[in-house]
Amino acid sequence: MALQVQELQRNSGVSRFVKAAKTDEVSPGNCISAKLEGNFIGIHNINGKFYAVNNICPHVGGILHAGQLENDVIVCPIHQWKFDVKTGKCIWPGKCGIATYPVKVDGEHILVDINSPSQPIQHNPIRVYHTKTERRATP
Numbered sequence: 001m002a003l004q005v006q007e008l009q010r011n012s013g014v015s016r017f018v019k020a021a022k023t024d025e026v027s028p029g030n031c032i033s034a035k036l037e038g039n040f041i042g043i044h045n046i047n048g049k050f051y052a053v054n055n056i057c058p059h060v061g062g063i064l065h066a067g068q069l070e071n072d073v074i075v076c077p078i079h080q081w082k083f084d085v086k087t088g089k090c091i092w093p094g095k096c097g098i099a100t101y102p103v104k105v106d107g108e109h110i111l112v113d114i115n116s117p118s119q120p121i122q123h124n125p126i127r128v129y130h131t132k133t134e135r136r137a138t139p
Helices: none
Strands: 017-022 031-036 039-046 049-054 073-075 082-084 090-092 103-106 109-113
Touching: 017 031, 017 039, 039 109, 049 103, 049 109
Parallel strands: none
Antiparallel strands: 017 109, 031 039, 039 049, 073 082, 082 090, 103 109
C-alpha cells in the first residue's frame, strides 16, 4: 500500500489544535505517529516536553518515527538523515528541514496545531511501500 504525502499550506494564522495522543502514550525519549486530518505527524517526548513534526523524511519518504530518537534528533530509518525535532532543522546532511507544529498539553491530552506548520509540507513524489518479507530456509 502506498503512503501518499499531501502538500499542505499555511492557513492564514488561524490556530486549530486537535487531539493527537494522550500524554501516557508517549514516554520520555520515545515517539509515536498520528494521522491528524490527513497530516502524518510524529509526536516526540523529549525530557517530558512534547514536540510535533512532519513524520515523512523529505529525502525519499522514510517514516521518521520508525527511526532512532537520539536525544532531540530523529534519524530516518532509510538513509540516516537527521532532524532536530525541536526546530525541524536537518542536522545531517543539512540539505532541508521538516515542518514543526505548535503543541500544547491539556490535562492528559497532547494537542497539535495542524494549521500552523513552521514551513509548507513538501510534496514527495516517491511512495513508500510496506511489504511483508518472509524468511526462507537455506538449503
